[in-house]
Amino acid sequence: MPKFRLGTRGSPLALTQANMVRDALIAAHAIAPDAIEIVTIRTTGDKVQDRALAEIGGKALWTKELDRALLDGEIDCAVHSMKDVETFRPAAIAIAAMLPRADVQDRLVGAASIEALRRGAVLGTSSPRRAAQMRRLRPDLEIVLFRGNVDTRLAKLAAGEADATLLAAAGLDRLGRxxxxxxxxxxxMLPAPAQGAVGIECRGDDSHARAMLAKIDDPQTHACVTAERALLAALKADCHSPVAALATIEGAIMTLRAELLSEDGSVHVYAQEAGAPSDPALPIAVARDLLINAPDEIRRLFGG
Incomplete structure (x- = not known):
């Protein structure tokens, strides 16, 4: 039988996550380790590190090469950090599974707390959400561009390019940090939509891949991330849009919380709704509440 090929970016975190998927498939299907192959594909987002993502093509820079390999049959599925996957995906590609979600929090590196940062401290980040949230909390901070994988950003911090930076707790934990x-x-700080979630995509018409991946899907993570991504779709948010969102499930109730901010963090709007986890009206209702109550400087950042 041909090997089942997992496509991934080549960063240490991406490879760690691909190996997590590989291990989950081996355990779920009781197959030999050599039945699954990890295929590394370098993306444009990995190659270009000196500009903000929104200036050079947005989140598609993380996915387009993997999409091409998937649609050309070079790989059977692609492993992604779901917060890096653009909202509107090619019709021929399906989000087939998600691993159980990890810690959704951000971590501040370089200071014990936000309050402990010195006045006028330099904070490195490439995220419009993190930049706006930090400007709201600490208007005195200077925000500079920080791009690259975890090690690259930690090295920039150690070299004195900034006093502090923000990293996802999930990524740090997966790397043993x-x-x-x-x-x-x-x-x-409400997290980015889909933060902490690893998703696996395959061709929509590939019944074998879908059956393989179905056995490792975590339904609760899948439902929460689907709701958060549906919120982004309803807002027509893009890489310039500072938006935070988190869906959680307790019992039979999903609660979806979300926040929109102006780029400078001076104004923000928050909304929260609860309903059935599978109710497609829930993220639409949250988006409507946000946009109705948002001032003009926020509403212009969204197309919803």
Missing amino acids: HDVGNPIPINV
Whole structure:
């Protein structure tokens, strides 16, 4: 039988996540380790590190080469950090599975807390959400562009290019960096939509791949991330749009919280709704509440 090929970016975190998927498939199907092959594909987002993502093509820079390999039959599925996957995907590609979600919090690296940062401190980030949230909390901060994988950003910090940076707790934990940074509670900084989730895509008409991946799908993570991505779709948010969102499920109820911010963080709007996890009206209702209550400087950043 041909090997089942997992496509991935080549960063240490991406490879770690691909190996997580590989291990989950081996366990779920009781197959030999050599039945699954990890195929590394270098993306444009990995090659271009000196400009903000929104200036050079957005999140598609992380996915387009993997999409091409998938649609050309070079790989059977593609492993992604779901927060890096653009909202509107090619019709021929299906999000087939998600692993159980990890810690959704951001961690502040370089200071014990946001309050502990010196006045006028330099914070490195490439995320419009993180930049706007930090400007809202600390208008005195200077925000500079920080791009690259975890090690690259930590090296920039060590070299003195900034006083602090923000990294996803999930990525740090997956790389074994449990002691790096200080977690910021979600009631202080709501995370990016789909933060902490690893998703696996395949061709929509590939019944074998879909059956393979179905056995490792975590339904609760899948439902929450689907709702968060549906919110982005309803807002018509893009890489310039500072938006945070988190869906959680308790019992039979999903709660979806979301926040929109102006780029300078001076104004923000928050909304929260609860309903059935599979109700497509829930993210639409949250998007409507946000846009109705948003001032002009926020509403112009969204197409919804």
